[in-house]
Amino acid sequence: MHPDFKPHGVKVKPRSVNNIRGLALMYRRLLFKCEDNKSLNVVKSLEIILGKLGVVLIIKTMEEMGNCEAAASPDTLELLIREDVYDALHNNDGRARFTICHEIGHLTLHENIALARANNGGHKIFEDSEWQANTFASELLMPFNICKTINSAIQVQIMYQTSYEASAYRLMKLESEKPTKALANVGSI
Numbered sequence: 001m002h003p004d005f006k007p008h009g010v011k012v013k014p015r016s017v018n019n020i021r022g023l024a025l026m027y028r029r030l031l032f033k034c035e036d037n038k039s040l041n042v043v044k045s046l047e048i049i050l051g052k053l054g055v056v057l058i059i060k061t062m063e064e065m066g067n068c069e070a071a072a073s074p075d076t077l078e079l080l081i082r083e084d085v086y087d088a089l090h091n092n093d094g095r096a097r098f099t100i101c102h103e104i105g106h107l108t109l110h111e112n113i114a115l116a117r118a119n120n121g122g123h124k125i126f127e128d129s130e131w132q133a134n135t136f137a138s139e140l141l142m143p144f145n146i147c148k149t150i151n152s153a154i155q156v157q158i159m160y161q162t163s164y165e166a167s168a169y170r171l172m173k174l175e176s177e178k179p180t181k182a183l184a185n186v187g188s189i
């Protein structure tokens with residue numbers, strides 16, 4: 001989530017922001033039935049809708065998970081969640097909501113891939129499993145067509161129940177997508 005994000009996951013099939021955006025919007029609108037201007041009900045999406053599709057939720061203790069907050073196994077459709085993160089999710093904690101959507105991203109995007117945590121290096125950001133999952137979570141929680149009309153991270157945070165950090169990063173990335181900005185700068189030289 002940091003602006004200086006470097007590839008640190010495993011190398012996967014490359015995907016563009018637009019590709020991931022389209023998939024996330026399809027999930028949000030067609031599967032989770034959430035309007036663009038509404039906060040996604042992550043608990044219902046995970047436990048009821050994805051549950052019916054075969055996603056198995058496994059809650060693990062702090063001792064079992066250690067530093068790992070959650071993990072996905074796309075091959076078996078298992079999603080492991082540390083108990084404190086699961087509790088935080090049920091309290092609508094922004095960070096926990098993002099963590100779970102990140103794992104839903106792995107389940108969606110990374111079939112048949114062993115998500116080893118080791119950094120095997122030597123790949124581009126668009127080929128990085130963690131960048132792709134973070135991008136999916138951001139697009140799923142904060143639809144771009146609404147966010148591109150908002151200038152305040154706090155407004156995004158309230159509207160979509162996201163952390164301030166994730167909301168501010170979302171707006172910063174959307175700002176960098178605007179072509180008119182670059183053209184305007186060239187014109188002013």
Ligand SMILES: [Zn+2]
Pocket residue numbers: 102106129130133
């Ligand atoms: Zn991940």
